[in-house]
Amino acid sequence: MSRRKSAPRPTDAELSILRVLWRCGPSTVREVHEQLSRERPMVYTTVLKLLQIMTEKGLVTREDAGRAHIYQAAQSEEYAQRTLVGDLLDRVFGGSAQKLVLQALTARKASPEELAEIRKLLDELEGGES
Amino acid sequence: MSRRKSAPRPTDAELSILRVLWRCGPSTVREVHEQLSRERPMVYTTVLKLLQIMTEKGLVTREDAGRAHIYQAAQSEEYAQRTLVGDLLDRVFGGSAQKLVLQALTARKASPEELAEIRKLLDELEGGES
DNA sequence: TGACAATTACGAAGCCCTTCGTATACAATG
DNA sequence: CATTGTATACGAAGGGCTTCGTAATTGTCA
Numbered sequence: 001m002s003r004r005k006s007a008p009r010p011t012d013a014e015l016s017i018l019r020v021l022w023r024c025g026p027s028t029v030r031e032v033h034e035q036l037s038r039e040r041p042m043v044y045t046t047v048l049k050l051l052q053i054m055t056e057k058g059l060v061t062r063e064d065a066g067r068a069h070i071y072q073a074a075q076s077e078e079y080a081q082r083t084l085v086g087d088l089l090d091r092v093f094g095g096s097a098q099k100l101v102l103q104a105l106t107a108r109k110a111s112p113e114e115l116a117e118i119r120k121l122l123d124e125l126e127g128g129e130s
Numbered sequence: 131m132s133r134r135k136s137a138p139r140p141t142d143a144e145l146s147i148l149r150v151l152w153r154c155g156p157s158t159v160r161e162v163h164e165q166l167s168r169e170r171p172m173v174y175t176t177v178l179k180l181l182q183i184m185t186e187k188g189l190v191t192r193e194d195a196g197r198a199h200i201y202q203a204a205q206s207e208e209y210a211q212r213t214l215v216g217d218l219l220d221r222v223f224g225g226s227a228q229k230l231v232l233q234a235l236t237a238r239k240a241s242p243e244e245l246a247e248i249r250k251l252l253d254e255l256e257g258g259e260s
Numbered sequence: 261t262g263a264c265a266a267t268t269a270c271g272a273a274g275c276c277c278t279t280c281g282t283a284t285a286c287a288a289t290g
Numbered sequence: 291c292a293t294t295g296t297a298t299a300c301g302a303a304g305g306g307c308t309t310c311g312t313a314a315t316t317g318t319c320a
Binding site: 135141143144179183196197 | 297306307309310312315316
């Protein structure tokens with residue numbers, strides 16, 4: 001049966017691979033390795049092994065393409081971001097989105113343009129509220 | 131010399147202990163264990179071991195009080211929250227606070243009161259901008 | 261003092277993550 | 291067919307996290 005629950009939280013190494021896949025789209029192991037080596041030196045077979053494990057976990061999917069395999073992220077970047085931020089919300093902020101936003105904006109100064117964007121988002125959220 | 135760098139990112143189990151210390155203030159192992167057992171069953175000596183390791187890591191400090199030890203979180207809840215949210219910001223959102231806030235508010239609906247609070251924070255941030 | 265209760269200290273097992281070396285498969289080429 | 295280059299598959303080592311059992315320590319009380 002082996003029914004698979006929702007994909008588990010990715011580890012740091014897995015996340016660095018997912019970032020490459022989100023940025024570059026479906027890629028071979030070699031392509032991922034080349035991109036990754038620029039920021040995080042890693043032997044080819046290590047990337048391969050990680051991708052194999054991530055396939056088992058359901059974090060990526062793979063497709064045969066002749067001799068090689070082509071991997072792609074199983075979830076969109078936005079969906080994964082929502083999951084991870086929701087995780088942090090529960091584990092660290094007791095579910096309070098307000099506190100999280102407050103600490104996020106305190107930790108990193110956002111540009112006036114970004115603040116304006118956030119304000120626009122607030123308008124939409126309040127407007128959509130019944 | 132053993133100069134200690136900044137305390138490392140706490141693991142999940144460590145975080146659950148920190149939450150107790152933040153909520154209850156300085157506590158003995160027994161007190162932490164009692165609080166913790168309500169949400170996450172854990173044997174007494176496991177809590178003790180974790181606290182000993184967390185002491186080495188610099189996540190908590192301890193003080194002798196007669197027979198027992200009294201532990202307390204080394205960092206304030208707010209400081210730890212800022213560190214962790216900054217971490218997520220870098221690892222998952224490419225440093226964009228805007229995207230993080232957007233996904234946070236999408237992942238969890240905030241109440242109108244909370245949205246108003248966030249709006250107030252935005253006002254302060256823009257006002258303080260030179 | 262001796263026995264009991266509570267506490268800390270310590271060691272080891274089991275699991276996962278990460279890394280890498282080596283083996284294997286397979287197509288292209290001479 | 292043999293060789294070479296490029297893939298994937300696999301196993302194992304090393305380290306960290308979590309768990310728990312057991313030993314050692316210390317205070318209390320009869």
